[in-house]
Amino acid sequence: MRRASALPKPPAGQPLAEIHVWQTLRTLFPYLWQYRWRVTAALLCLVAAKLANVAVPLVFKDMIDGFSGQLLALPVSFLALYGALRFGNSLFTELREILFARVTQRAIRQVALEVFRHLHALSLRFHLERQTGGISRDLERGTRSISSLISYTLYSILPTLIEIALVLGILFVQYDAGFVLITALSLTAYVVFTVKVSNWRIAIRRAVNENDSAANTRAVDSLLNYETVKYFNNEAWEARRYDEQLLQLEDASTRSQTSLAFLNLGQQAIIALGVTAMMWRAAQGVVDGTMTIGDLVLVNAFLIQLYMPLNFLGIVYREIRQALTDIERMFGLLKQHREIADAADALDLPAERRMAIEFAAVDFAYEANRSILHAVDFTVPAGHTVAVVGHSGAGKSTLSRLLYRFYDVSGGSIRINGHDLRQLTQHSLRAAIGIVPQDTVLFNDTIRYNIRYGRPDASDEEVVAAARAASLDAFIAALPEGYDTRVGERGLKLSGGEKQRVAIARALLKNPPILIFDEATSALDSATERAIQGQLELAARGRTTLIIAHRLSTVMNADSILVMDGGRIVERGTHAALLAANGAYARMWTLQQRENDATTEPPANGVVG
Template sequence: MRRATASPKPPAGQPLPETHVWQTLRTLFPYLWQYRFRVVAALLCLITAKLANVGVPLVFKDMIDGMSGEVLALPVLLLALYGALRFSNSLFTELREILFARVTQRAIRQVALEVFRHLHALSLRFHLERQTGGISRDVERGTRSISSLISYTLYSILPTLIEITLVLVILFVQYDIGFVLITAASLLAYVVFTVKVSNWRIAIRRAVNENDSAANTRAVDSLLNYETVKYFNNEAWEARRYDEQLLKLEDASTRSQTTLAFLNLGQQAIIALGVTAMMWRAAHGVVEGTMTIGDLVLVNAFLIQLYMPLNFLGIVYREIRQALTDIERMFGLLKENREIADAADAHDLPAERAMAIEFAAVDFGYEPNRQILRHVSFTIPAGHTLAVVGHSGAGKSTLSRLLYRFYDVTGGAIRINGHDLRQLTQHSLRSAIGIVPQDTVLFNDSILYNIRYGRPEASLEEVLAAARAASLHDFIESLPDKYETRVGERGLKLSGGEKQRVAIARALLKNPPILIFDEATSALDSATERAIQRELELAARGRTTLTIAHRLSTVMNADCILVISDGSIVESGTHAALLANDGEYARMWFLQQREIQDERGQAIAAVVG
């Protein structure tokens, strides 16, 4: 199945799109603001912690000045205050963490759940065109980036801004404007340089992410198709394709690392110049007698407190921009159009056991220039079985997809008990239908889980009854772990026939008023097919049933058989009537009977030989 990455990559040579920063933040803000009391309390703890942190150098200055006079004395109160301020800084910092931890994790949970639900609400067309590996990587990075964004802004950027403001005010009040100007100029130069270089590096970082997603997608796609790779002995080919993407990732990561080194070097140069200028001015004031040793220590302590978090500004800014990019990609999934959505006035399908289905002049095409069904009209009375046969590509399976409303018809209408599907809620519609698909994909869990998936609240006795009805119980009991046997990725540990019987049991357990059998016995041997066919016919009694089949022998007992060719109904009637008509159905029947006779003849010849 072909799928593509969650967000399309721009064509080669074109720049990567700019992150919509404010739009992303506006989208994220409501998830956080619903816990406004915790947010405000955390901000108050943050401000208190920074006040305590700024007070430490001030108290340390008084201690130094008090001990540098002619009479030395132990400043007990100042020492106690010094210790109290240091502890207060840690106390309120941890209180902030405690208060905000729930906000962060709840926001991550709610966003992840909303994206997950939205992905399930998107149309089948979306999932057929997207790669699961790329989508899962985008969701994983996006949810993780919410924590990173909150952490870096609340615990790095905001505290640093508060501390810078407090320090500049203290320098302005206690000393001359020169200290403020040097500090402000150094910080401005540092921030401007960091932002400019980091913005230049964003395209490089995005390229790393794009290639990382592409490499992961290739790996997941190849591993999901493990058997196909083995069938065609293409391990080396898959490794080369994976390595091609890894090479692009290697080049992008190398560019990212080298430009990061340039950023760090420039930052350290600005810091060194700023510290040198400040210490020269402070030392000059001590020599002239306008400043004390304590003042020199105070200025130095302030510089250390300011520049230590600034050392990480480049990393923090880069991570914040990267987090915004990842969150934007995840929110981009939420903006994907729900091609099939409930109408504003949609209502539930009334819960009844007798349900009639009507296809009224239905037209449909997956693409505008690819018409699949042309004015298809038929009715399945409540409790009757209608079979649809025809050659591959005639449009048989499309009928079941339209009935499930994976797509909307492009013309005409489909009705159940007179209700147009487009006016029904999708949940109530699909609750009334059970299906045994041609291609059965199982969850990597136990057989019990996969059968019970038809009705998760079903009892164990009901699950066992469904397994017996699908001729599956004896096989399961022969396994070492019985119903707890794990079926493997997509059910690969089971044979095609075993998987199909699990799907039959699952549909029977759901016990819906409408059943769809889409080539339900195509993977079974003749003996098992005959046994299950009887069970399917028993299961269909009293239910409205649509059977899509290639083997005509499985639909002989249907109340009505439709023959579809090139998207149109060319014949309809019972098995006997269609044979007597000597048309397309009769030709298909005699061709299949000849093939069966040839197979039996070959089998007898092999035994005799």
């Protein structure tokens, strides 16, 4: 079964690659080190908290020994010091949290923003092949894991290591080396066992994540295509496909849970042996008279303080490894190659109202073995309208994608006012172009927001003027919430004609010198098409316009018409000249006229409806 995810997976049968721990940490470190003074202060608070924590059992020992010598005396100073140390541990711990909170949240924000911007900078090819559910889950888990990684390392692992060092030092100075040896061996056995088993579980955890992403992707894809599912009555089919992925997730999660139980059991066995050995040695010292009751209490307190955090070491280590895996996966998105990038010496396209477009012997192929365009050569003079027509698959829509520089040409060049697109910044290029696409996809927001998207800094008055120019104002006025009406997911609450008018208003609000109409009316009925065609012609006045169309009736008034077939221009001229030539265009025209006549011809029995 195919796994859905944002990034490529190893071929079937190959083990999952080990995460690159140090490389991931090196990538993350600069985001944290920007606040080096906060990091340093937080680490100092960490050390202070551990010193206070380790000092508590020492004071408690002296209190016990004091009670043993003078049963009726109340060691007030020891009690005060005991309380102060307890409070000091909490004080420095919370100060550490306060100091480091900004560092963590700012790092999360900056990384998330950088990944988000990079995703928008990636090529159209990447996004056509992407699976949105998998990418969103990778981004979500990656940003969340930054907080987990910092939390577990700064608040669990590092404090535990400092405390272990302090305790071993005290045991070595105050008692014989046997205590140090037992503690060190127990800790070493615990850590080695935890690391070995946790590393073995990494592949299982990754399988859980992969299947979780795949299940999420299937659910998102199915829900996004809700109408299609209903059209074909395939709810049960979608549920089965989703359940197949959930079954894989269930199996992987079960393996993860049972292996975790094995890990916990082994850890508890090691802890039990270590505690038993230490307490036996301390009790023997009390019996022999070499240790006091306070020493026994001290050793027990130290063991409790050490083993309580170690009790969670397996969980902490697993979560850290998982966090590193998720962060590496998110950083993997940053490493995705930007197929279309600005040249080092790229220039901004000069802002002019009159712009000419030139396709000079353009060749293009999406893949090496899939050629689309062959020596396409034409010019759209400034202020003129050129239409490109042809059958489906002729390569018409590819022209608009190349003009927007979603892809680079394989051969030849495309120029605007003499500037090769590859030598221009993408931002300045796309700022000069507006488009009304065949399939207008709107944001799940208000009509006002979707129109204003053409120029986000536009005023409400300019939005209303653009809607009026697109003949959308009457429709909006009839809505109870007017411009604040939400359009639904992908604009599905609006009809095709209403969505197209929003697209026209959006393009008019952008007010670019170049307009592209890419099959802008092909999905509409004839009456709606005629209504919108008038707005398109008005919008094109005074602008350099490229019309990509299938219906020839929509391009009759173009200054020039290009006929494409198999990725080549086979005819060019005005509507009248092409009809007179009696070639491919004339045949298409005749065929479409017959189709129109057939759809309007009354039934043979004279009964309508």
